[in-house]
Amino acid sequence: MDSPGEWTAAALFSPSKARAQQAQAREWQAVDSWLAKSYGNRLPAFERNEETLQALLMLANVNEDADEHHFLTEKLGRQALLASGKASAGQDDAYHTLFESLGSLGREHLETMAFLAAELGTADTKEMARGTSDLTTRNFELAEQVSQVEVQRASLQRETDWVRVMLDGLRSGRFMPAKSLAEQTAEWTRASKQLKTKLVEYDERASALRASTNTTPSLNEVSDQANSLAIQQDRLTGLRSELSAYEGLPSDPITAKAKIEAARTALRKSTVERDRLFEELAEAS
Structure with a gap:
């Protein structure tokens, strides 16, 4: 241990060291008290250091636990004798005699009960x-x-082993992405944007169509639409009649004009021939 002078100087400059020295002094005081109680003046001189202090503290604690265990064993034995009516409070000699006569197995059982009483906190x-x-x-x-x-x-x-096997399989070459994955992803992204644009357009058209079909026409509107439809049908019939004259013409405009011109020439010849025949018929009459 440090001398009082050293302890005072250390306490002045280091409060933490002072507290540690105070705690160590209290521990040495407890050890000295236990040694004096156990051995009296028969205690030989020994070196006082930290290792010796810790060893003596452990020995003192074990000794106190053993004393407490022995005390509880005796207390339990006395209570057992008093409960059975075989002893009174002043019959210590009878108790010791009975305790010695129990034998090793009986004393072991009694010590077990004492230990159990100590653990449970009751006798x-x-x-x-x-x-x-x-x-x-x-x-x-x-x-x-x-x-x-x-x-x-x-x-x-x-499950952990199974997940590890699955993870090893996923890390293998079978699940490596294709080299063209980036290009395919870009192409899919562009197509997705185009489809989104078309979808918006189709939604607008569908909304407009639903808005137009949801209105219920009146009877006059139906009649007007029927008359308009009849007029359109008559016009269509006339156009078909006019177009029927051009049936058989080729699709090429030049060829079609040539064919029309040939038809006109044939028509003029037929007209001249008709006029000649008419004149001959008139002269003959």
């Missing part, structure tokens, strides 16, 4: 029985939970 046999039952139930529940967790862990491990 009442009914409370100990109830606590033991609760601990057994809790132990069974925890064992079942551990079993379920193990089953779930095994299932998760199988």
Whole structure:
């Protein structure tokens, strides 16, 4: 340990070191008290350092736990004797005699009960029985939970292995994208934009068509449309009659004009021939 002068100087310049030294001093005080209680003046000189302090502290704690365990064992034995009516509070000699006569197995059972009483915090046999039952139930529940967790862990491990196999397969060459994927994607994007434009146009047309077809015409409008349809049909008939004269003409305009001119020439010849025949008929009469 540090000397008082060193301790005071360290405390002045380092509060944290001062607190550590104070704690160490309290620990040495507890160790010295336990050594004096256990060995009295028969304690030999020894080196005081950190390792020795920690070892003595551990030994003192173990010794105190053993003393407490022994005390609880004796207390439980006395209560058992008092409960059975075989001993009174002043019959310590009878208790020690009975304790020694239990044998190793009996003392082991008694120590087990003492340990259980210490763990449960009671020496009442009914409370100990109830606590033991609760601990057994809790132990069974925890064992079942551990079993379920193990089953779930095994299932998760199988799924993890399966996912890893799938991932390795996806990383293989079979799932590599084609070299023309970028060009195809660009082409699909352009086509998609064009289709969207057409779709908007078709929607507008459909809306206009629905708006026009949703109106219900009146009787006068139907009559006017019927008259207009009849006029259009008459006009169509006349146009068909006019067009029938041009049937058989070739589609080429030059050839068609030549054919029309030939027909006109033939018509003039026929007219001249008709006039000549008419004149001859008139002279003969």
